[in-house]
Each structure stands twice: as C-alpha cells, then as structure tokens.
Amino acid sequence: MQERIEEALPGALVKVEGAExxxxxxxxxxxFEGKSRIEQHQMIYALFRNxxxxxxxHALQLRTVTPSEWxxxx
Amino acid sequence: xxxxxxxxxxxxIDSNTICLFTKGTTDMPMCGFSARTIAVFKEIGKPxxxxxxxxxxxxxxxxxxxxxxxxxxxxxxxxxxxGGCDIVTEMHQKGELKPLVEQAFKTQPAPAR
Numbered sequence: 249m250q251e252r253i254e255e256a257l258p259g260a261l262v263k264v265e266g267a268e269x270x271x272x273x274x275x276x277x278x279x280f281e282g283k284s285r286i287e288q289h290q291m292i293y294a295l296f297r298n299x300x301x302x303x304x305x306h307a308l309q310l311r312t313v314t315p316s317e318w319x320x321x322x
Numbered sequence: 323x324x325x326x327x328x329x330x331x332x333x334x335i336d337s338n339t340i341c342l343f344t345k346g347t348t349d350m351p352m353c354g355f356s357a358r359t360i361a362v363f364k365e366i367g368k369p370x371x372x373x374x375x376x377x378x379x380x381x382x383x384x385x386x387x388x389x390x391x392x393x394x395x396x397x398x399x400x401x402x403x404x405g406g407c408d409i410v411t412e413m414h415q416k417g418e419l420k421p422l423v424e425q426a427f428k429t430q431p432a433p434a435r
Contacts, residue, residue: 285409293392300392307355310408
C-alpha cells in the first residue's frame, strides 16, 4: 500500500499500519496543497478503489497533511 | 438504481441539518468508526439523524456514487457532504466542527422532531 501511494504522489512521505483489511495511513504530500480534506482523502481512496469495493480493504483510516501544515505542527 | 431509495436518501440529507449514514443506529452502532462519529456529534450536542445503511446494501451503493466516498460513516451537514470518521474527528479536535454545525443550524433550522 505504501508503495502504491508513493508511486501516485511522488515525494510523499507515507506511513501505513495495519493488517487483515483494517489499515491506517498518514500521508504527507505536496500534491495535497490547495485541496480540501475531502479531496485529499478521495485521492488516496481512489488508489485502492478495487480493494475497497472487493472487501480486501475494509477500513482505511487516513490522515492527510501538506508539508507546510506538517512544519507548523512539528 | 432504485429511484425510491435515491429520493429517500436525498430527503434525509435535505431535511436533517446533521445527517449521518452509519452502520447501526445511534443507540447501537455496529462499527467502531460509526460509533466514534456518533460520539463526536453527541459531544457537539445538536440534534442529528442517523440512517442505518445495513438493512439495505443499495443505500450504501447509491451514497458512495453520489459522494464519491467508499466508506461508511458519511456525514452531511446543512445538506453538504463533509467527510467520514477521520475528517469529522480531526475537525472536532481542531475546533472546526462546532462553528460549522452552528452556522448550518442558523441558516437551516432543525425540523421539529
């Protein structure tokens, strides 16, 4: 999953945890800038659409952050 | 798609200032993410409606195609999709959810229950 996100969003920092169809991911990516939180999450969900429809991924908890937001937090 | 169900979903979203589509009900959520989302809105303290998606799988299919959102719960405030459990929880933690809800109640009064 991590690889798939990194491929889709070059330069993104990705951390995925979980197993057995329940996953959580933190993604920091420049590509999120200027997008609403809904759009940011949709970008990630879209990558796993087949798995989510098919039930291999039941839950994918997401936290999406832009690099500038991340700097403010740390 | 069933036209009756599409109408039912639209009506729920339009007639309830806060409308949550969840697995299970307010009193008996059947999924941890639905439960967490319901808990957030209990803390917010405004009346909200939950629609259980479990009895009819088509509800979920229609919803997901309308909102372009694959998972349940789905939260609508003032007729607008605002996200799922993660977004709502994050907004609540950052203090963004309450003002949004209060604004929605100002412009769209809660219907008599």
